[in-house]
Amino acid sequence: MPIFQDANGMAIKFFIQKDIPEEIQAEVCETISALGGRVEPKVPRVGFILVQPGTAEEERLRLCWSAPDRPERYFVPYTYVEACKVSGMLLKQIFVHEGQPIRMHIDSSIANVNVRATLSARIMHSGGDPTASAQSARVILADPNTEIFQHLVKTYQGEPDKYVESYLWVKKCIEKGQVIYTPVVYKNPGGRRPGEERTQFTEEDEQHLCNWIAAKIPYKETGGRTGNRLYQQLCEMASDPEYAWVTRHTWQSWRERYKKNATRLDVKIAEIVEEKKPALGEKGQYGYVRKPEEKPKRVRKKARNNTAANANENGVPNGSGIVDAPHPVPGPPGMHAMETYSVPMPVPLPPMTGVMGPVGGPSDGFNPVVYQPPAPVFQHMSVPPPVPMDAETARRNAREEEMEDDEVEWQIREGNGPTPGWAKRKLEEDGDESHKRQRISPPDQQGLSNGMHVIDQAVHDIAKEFRFLVEEVQEYYDKCGDPERTRNRFKKVREVINALKDEDEPAAA
Numbered sequence: 001m002p003i004f005q006d007a008n009g010m011a012i013k014f015f016i017q018k019d020i021p022e023e024i025q026a027e028v029c030e031t032i033s034a035l036g037g038r039v040e041p042k043v044p045r046v047g048f049i050l051v052q053p054g055t056a057e058e059e060r061l062r063l064c065w066s067a068p069d070r071p072e073r074y075f076v077p078y079t080y081v082e083a084c085k086v087s088g089m090l091l092k093q094i095f096v097h098e099g100q101p102i103r104m105h106i107d108s109s110i111a112n113v114n115v116r117a118t119l120s121a122r123i124m125h126s127g128g129d130p131t132a133s134a135q136s137a138r139v140i141l142a143d144p145n146t147e148i149f150q151h152l153v154k155t156y157q158g159e160p161d162k163y164v165e166s167y168l169w170v171k172k173c174i175e176k177g178q179v180i181y182t183p184v185v186y187k188n189p190g191g192r193r194p195g196e197e198r199t200q201f202t203e204e205d206e207q208h209l210c211n212w213i214a215a216k217i218p219y220k221e222t223g224g225r226t227g228n229r230l231y232q233q234l235c236e237m238a239s240d241p242e243y244a245w246v247t248r249h250t251w252q253s254w255r256e257r258y259k260k261n262a263t264r265l266d267v268k269i270a271e272i273v274e275e276k277k278p279a280l281g282e283k284g285q286y287g288y289v290r291k292p293e294e295k296p297k298r299v300r301k302k303a304r305n306n307t308a309a310n311a312n313e314n315g316v317p318n319g320s321g322i323v324d325a326p327h328p329v330p331g332p333p334g335m336h337a338m339e340t341y342s343v344p345m346p347v348p349l350p351p352m353t354g355v356m357g358p359v360g361g362p363s364d365g366f367n368p369v370v371y372q373p374p375a376p377v378f379q380h381m382s383v384p385p386p387v388p389m390d391a392e393t394a395r396r397n398a399r400e401e402e403m404e405d406d407e408v409e410w411q412i413r414e415g416n417g418p419t420p421g422w423a424k425r426k427l428e429e430d431g432d433e434s435h436k437r438q439r440i441s442p443p444d445q446q447g448l449s450n451g452m453h454v455i456d457q458a459v460h461d462i463a464k465e466f467r468f469l470v471e472e473v474q475e476y477y478d479k480c481g482d483p484e485r486t487r488n489r490f491k492k493v494r495e496v497i498n499a500l501k502d503e504d505e506p507a508a509a
Contacts, residue, residue, distance in 0.1 A: 002036025
């Protein structure tokens with residue numbers, strides 16, 4: 001059945017706005033005829049008036065021919081014909097209210113230009129008017145994924161003849177063939193409805209409540225049984241199947257139940273505590289949280305020039321010059337004093353290929369873990385099997401890996417272990433500075449001798465050895481650039497000079 005024919009097989013009538021370009025009119029007429037419709041020279045009582053939106057002639061046609069007694073006369077853009085052809089059906093004029101197009105506003109939250117254009121065309125092809133402002137529109141279309149949408153809903157939810165809809169609403173209405181606004185649902189404002197009975201507490205409810213309080217606050221003297229948080233935490237457990245019973249009452253009701261029956265419920269709670277005998281402050285009890293990690297205290301550094309009296313006060317110096325005192329061994333300047341451990345604390349290392357992973361500490365009940373090396377890359381190379389190591393060996397190996405870092409220069413003394421090398425220096429008691437490390441010249445002074453460059457020093461040595469001016473030697477060196485060649489040159493010159501006879505000597509009488 002052709003698109004532009006009604007149920008009785010009669011052709012649907014069309015009237016085309018006269019000032020539309022003739023080329024467009026001819027194309028539209030051809031399409032209408034091909035789809036079974038008929039173009040009339042006069043405005044039909046029942047049918048479609050094809051207009052060009054936004055023109056003065058369209059406005060005139062609407063004023064002249066739109067009437068309440070002609071509800072089946074529709075004004076649509078001339079592109080309506082092509083839209084029906086593409087969709088394969090006669091598009092119903094659903095966006096009409098009381099014989100007038102439903103005025104719609106496309107909000108700026110729909111930022112995509114193509115989406116806005118498509119939305120506007122669909123609305124016009126289905127009888128609506130998408131050119132209205134937000135104030136005059138009956139329907140406001142917006143993007144539901146933006147905050148603007150929620151703001152519009154709250155702004156206009158109190159107005160009975162204004163609706164805020166998603167931009168997808170237009171397509172849904174066209175597919176269903178009718179306008180269906182998003183329904184309004186009832187939201188419980190809270191409180192109990194008139195005549196509704198509240199949920200009564202049962203003995204089982206009280207038993208659950210007593211078990212909860214006994215587990216969280218076993219001893220009343222610690223306080224907190226009438227606080228809010230205890231019962232809020234109880235209701236937060238509703239997702240746990242074992243605590244499905246908490247949904248019978250609100251947290252305020254659970255709290256009031258205990259508060260008003262504290263004397264009687266405390267007896268039940270005490271019986272539960274007496275049976276289980278939990279220790280005060282056990283993990284999981286209300287009000288007890290993990291103790292924060294202690295920060296190392298900053299210890300003031302003592303002066304390095306300790307006297308023998310101070311040494312005798314704190315301990316007796318040993319043969320290596322180190323005082324075996326109860327205080328930590330002094331480190332290099334700028335470092336905090338560190339507590340001396342009999343067993344070095346395990347230090348976490350980043351994961352590296354071939355390096356052993358974390359091992360048990362001094363109080364760890366687990367056995368030490370040995371890192372399994374990966375399969376060899378070259379299969380023809382033999383890899384020795386891993387050798388089990390104890391915790392001490394593992395820690396020693398881990399410390400050897402750290403030797404690649406520059407900071408291992410400052411090691412610490414561990415219990416009765418060997419004294420670090422840096423601590424074996426003699427204490428500064430008599431002002432003797434012979435034990436100090438020699439100052440290492442910075443990189444920019446390397447290649448200098450007595451404050452003079454090695455090349456300049458060589459030039460001066462040649463001039464001094466063969467008794468020439470430094471300027472003369474320097475001039476020749478600048479030409480040849482070879483210190484050895486310069487030396488041989490001036491050595492020969494000096495030999496020639498020494499071999500010359502003195503012509504100014506007076507003749508023998």
